[in-house]
Amino acid sequence: MPELRKDPVLSRWIIIAAERRQRPSDFLIEPPPVKSGGFCPLCPGHEQTTPPEVWAYRLGGDQTPNKPGWQVRAVPNKFPALRIEGGLDKRGEGIYDRMNGVGAHEVIVESPNHDEQFAYLPPEKIFYVLLAYRERILDLQKDPRFRYVMVFKNYGRAAGASLEHSHSQLIALPVIPQLISAEMDGAASYYHFRERCVFCDMIAQEIYQDVRVVDQNDDFIVISPYAPRTPFEMWVLPKAHASSYSDQNDKSLSSLAATLSETLRRLDSIIPGVPYNFVLHTSPLRSSCSDHYHWHLEIVPKLTSIAGFEWGSGFYINPMPPEEATRHMKDAKL
Amino acid sequence: MPELRKDPVLSRWIIIAAERRQRPSDFLIEPPPVKSGGFCPLCPGHEQTTPPEVWAYRLGGDQTPNKPGWQVRAVPNKFPALRIEGGLDKRGEGIYDRMNGVGAHEVIVESPNHDEQFAYLPPEKIFYVLLAYRERILDLQKDPRFRYVMVFKNYGRAAGASLEHSHSQLIALPVIPQLISAEMDGAASYYHFRERCVFCDMIAQEIYQDVRVVDQNDDFIVISPYAPRTPFEMWVLPKAHASSYSDQNDKSLSSLAATLSETLRRLDSIIPGVPYNFVLHTSPLRSSCSDHYHWHLEIVPKLTSIAGFEWGSGFYINPMPPEEATRHMKDAKL
Numbered sequence: 001m002p003e004l005r006k007d008p009v010l011s012r013w014i015i016i017a018a019e020r021r022q023r024p025s026d027f028l029i030e031p032p033p034v035k036s037g038g039f040c041p042l043c044p045g046h047e048q049t050t051p052p053e054v055w056a057y058r059l060g061g062d063q064t065p066n067k068p069g070w071q072v073r074a075v076p077n078k079f080p081a082l083r084i085e086g087g088l089d090k091r092g093e094g095i096y097d098r099m100n101g102v103g104a105h106e107v108i109v110e111s112p113n114h115d116e117q118f119a120y121l122p123p124e125k126i127f128y129v130l131l132a133y134r135e136r137i138l139d140l141q142k143d144p145r146f147r148y149v150m151v152f153k154n155y156g157r158a159a160g161a162s163l164e165h166s167h168s169q170l171i172a173l174p175v176i177p178q179l180i181s182a183e184m185d186g187a188a189s190y191y192h193f194r195e196r197c198v199f200c201d202m203i204a205q206e207i208y209q210d211v212r213v214v215d216q217n218d219d220f221i222v223i224s225p226y227a228p229r230t231p232f233e234m235w236v237l238p239k240a241h242a243s244s245y246s247d248q249n250d251k252s253l254s255s256l257a258a259t260l261s262e263t264l265r266r267l268d269s270i271i272p273g274v275p276y277n278f279v280l281h282t283s284p285l286r287s288s289c290s291d292h293y294h295w296h297l298e299i300v301p302k303l304t305s306i307a308g309f310e311w312g313s314g315f316y317i318n319p320m321p322p323e324e325a326t327r328h329m330k331d332a333k334l
Numbered sequence: 335m336p337e338l339r340k341d342p343v344l345s346r347w348i349i350i351a352a353e354r355r356q357r358p359s360d361f362l363i364e365p366p367p368v369k370s371g372g373f374c375p376l377c378p379g380h381e382q383t384t385p386p387e388v389w390a391y392r393l394g395g396d397q398t399p400n401k402p403g404w405q406v407r408a409v410p411n412k413f414p415a416l417r418i419e420g421g422l423d424k425r426g427e428g429i430y431d432r433m434n435g436v437g438a439h440e441v442i443v444e445s446p447n448h449d450e451q452f453a454y455l456p457p458e459k460i461f462y463v464l465l466a467y468r469e470r471i472l473d474l475q476k477d478p479r480f481r482y483v484m485v486f487k488n489y490g491r492a493a494g495a496s497l498e499h500s501h502s503q504l505i506a507l508p509v510i511p512q513l514i515s516a517e518m519d520g521a522a523s524y525y526h527f528r529e530r531c532v533f534c535d536m537i538a539q540e541i542y543q544d545v546r547v548v549d550q551n552d553d554f555i556v557i558s559p560y561a562p563r564t565p566f567e568m569w570v571l572p573k574a575h576a577s578s579y580s581d582q583n584d585k586s587l588s589s590l591a592a593t594l595s596e597t598l599r600r601l602d603s604i605i606p607g608v609p610y611n612f613v614l615h616t617s618p619l620r621s622s623c624s625d626h627y628h629w630h631l632e633i634v635p636k637l638t639s640i641a642g643f644e645w646g647s648g649f650y651i652n653p654m655p656p657e658e659a660t661r662h663m664k665d666a667k668l
Contacts, residue, residue, distance in 0.1 A: 003655075005560055005561035006561055007559065007560070007561040008520075008524065008532055008535075008536065008560070008561075009517050009520040009521055009524070009532055009533070010516055010517060010520050011520060012561065012648070013561070013649070014561045014562070014563060014649070014650040014651070014652060015649070015650065015651045015652065016561075016652055016653075016654075016655050016656075017651050017652070017653055018653060018654070018655050018658070019653045022653065022654070024565075024566070024604040024605045024659075024662050025604070025605055025606065027565055027566075027605060027608075027635075027637040027654075028605055028606075028607070028608060028637065081651050093560075094535075094539040094542075094543070095532065095535050095536060095539055096539075096560045096561070150649065171649075173649075177648050177649045178648045178649075179648025179649070180648070182344055182516075182648070183343050183344060186342075186343040186344050186345060187343055190342065190343070198342055198343055198429065199343070201342075201428075201429050202342065202429060205428040205429055205430075208428075209428070225341065226339055226341070226342070226427075226430045227339035227340055227341040227346065227347070227348045227350075227430070228348070229348060231358075231361055232358070232361075270358040270359070271358045271359055271361060271362055272359065272362075273362070274361075274362060301361075303361040303362065314346070314511050314512045314513025314514070314516070315347070315348070315349070315484065315505075315507075315511045315512075315513075316348040316349065317348070317349045317351050317415050318348055318349065318350055318351070319350075319351055319352060319353045319356065320350075320352070320356070320361075321337075321350050321352050322350075324352070325358075328358050
């Protein structure tokens with residue numbers, strides 16, 4: 001049974017997900033490369049090999065679940081980090097806090113075509129992936145055990161993708177991830193001080209200075225953040241203040257699809273095949289729209305230059321100024 | 335000129351250290367493997383190839399700097415992340431904060447023997463490394479520009495070590511790293527609530543429960559923390575409450591050398607050759623002893639199981655319960 005445990009100093013929750021008994025030396029063995037060829041459980045025709053789908057977008061015609069005809073399909077992860085059944089059993093253990101590792105863990109299959117990469121999906125198809133994120137958040141929000149849904153994508157082996165077939169994942173959690181609560185706290189402090197949303201102020205300044213704006217349209221802006229942890233880190237933000245991704249309407253998601261598609265293709269053009277992660281930073285489930293928190297997507301390329309001491313120190317050394325990264329991105333040949 | 339920049343949401347400082355103009359695709363090229371054989375700038379006889387030493391421990395006899403005879407030697411890093419000269423020039427840039435990347439970056443060479451690994455140094459020799467850390471902190475503290483000294487070690491290529499010859503590094507910063515200030519804030523909150531130091535309470539509970547204690551002696555305890563981010567993560571803490579590493583006397587450092595040596599050898603015994611990082615978490619320079627902050631060393635093995643989405647979410651999924659890691663460590667054959 002996975003377990004959530006909280007560090008008493010940082011108030012940071014982590015998941016202990018004990019797998020089949022592993023020998024310590026197993027940790028040094030490189031995980032197998034992403035299977036090329038061979039059986040793919042995410043491909044059409046193999047719907048029976050995944051847990052039953054929880055959502056799908058099918059182009060007209062036969063809407064029967066768990067068979068081909070889908071464009072995007074969301075299924076529970078066959079090897080979930082958290083368990084869907086059961087109560088939280090929140091307990092203290094002396095100075096420590098723990099609860100059962102209850103949660104949902106789903107895979108969103110982004111295309112029926114095994115070889116199609118997310119960045120190269122036509123924006124109309126990316127729209128359906130973004131729709132899946134929204135619909136799954138709205139559905140999972142009904143479960144009172146869950147407080148947050150983390151939507152993320154790992155592209156490429158180095159970024160943690162274990163399957164080749166294009167997919168994202170989401171994890172519904174009974175706690176708020178520490179990085180999100182730190183963001184919310186920071187944003188609230190800024191609002192207290194300035195009575196304005198820090199992200200809105202950021203967008204205004206970036207548009208004005210125009211040195212870190214990678215792309216923008218009527219609804220969204222893509223920036224290289226002022227203080228990036230890693231080269232080519234980028235944030236995608238809605239221009240209009242909004243706290244929750246799940247409040248976005250279809251028109252907004254279409255607009256997001258267009259800019260996300262172009263941004264990822266630019267990135268792939270300048271660093272071909274670069275692995276990346278992206279994570280949706282949105283407000284907790286069932287929270288009302290806040291004046292100070294502003295949802296956004298963070299894209300973090302996974303580069304081979306090794307991070308060194310950043311883990312233990314929380315200090316990042318970035319050799320690529322964001323203004324330079326922006327110029328490279330804008331010069332990309334699409 | 336390197337630059338320190340602060341993220342306005344998280345109040346997190348990072349270093350922009352623009353190197354020779356790099357093409358984006360350069361980031362995909364694997365860094366060269368740690369040189370085996372060939373010229374080593376840290377070896378005795380090559381003292382002229384490093385910047386002049388700032389500290390050394392020499393066994394009696396000739397104490398002339400920058401020549402062989404040293405046991406431990408501290409030199410400025412030839413390729414520093416921060417520059418030692420100059421003022422901070424702290425400025426706002428709209429909503430953003432920046433300052434010059436001023437700081438010290440030093441390398442502590444841990445042994446004259448090229449092939450000798452830190453974990454296998456006799457404790458009497460590890461003592462001199464720990465002494466170097468203390469003496470460098472006390473010296474750098476005199477510079478009013480610096481607010482914090484981060485001492486860390488990267489062992490093994492995967493953990494960020496670019497040279498084979500056993501060494502640690504330190505970086506003196508004009509800001510407090512965010513992870514440290516988050517720890518201090520968390521510890522202060524706990525103290526406000528309980529009027530006791532959270533780390534002292536942790537030590538008491540761990541001794542009592544005795545399921546996560548890897549090792550202890552009169553002065554120090556080594557634990558697998560309750561909520562670890564990664565398998566075999568370990569913390570070394572002084573049993574007596576203390577905020578600053580630089581206040582430790584020689585007897586205490588000897589005691590630390592003994593337990594650190596044994597712990598790293600146990601780790602190497604159960605996961606042979608495992609790369610690791612360790613980082614010293616201590617209070618800011620020139621701060622008086624605090625009731626709530628407790629210095630400690632965090633050892634983080636670098637395992638090949640890829641972290642996946644942890645970066646963007648701040649959420650860690652750890653397959654190894656710390657109690658199990660502790661049992662493996664205690665069963666290690668030394």
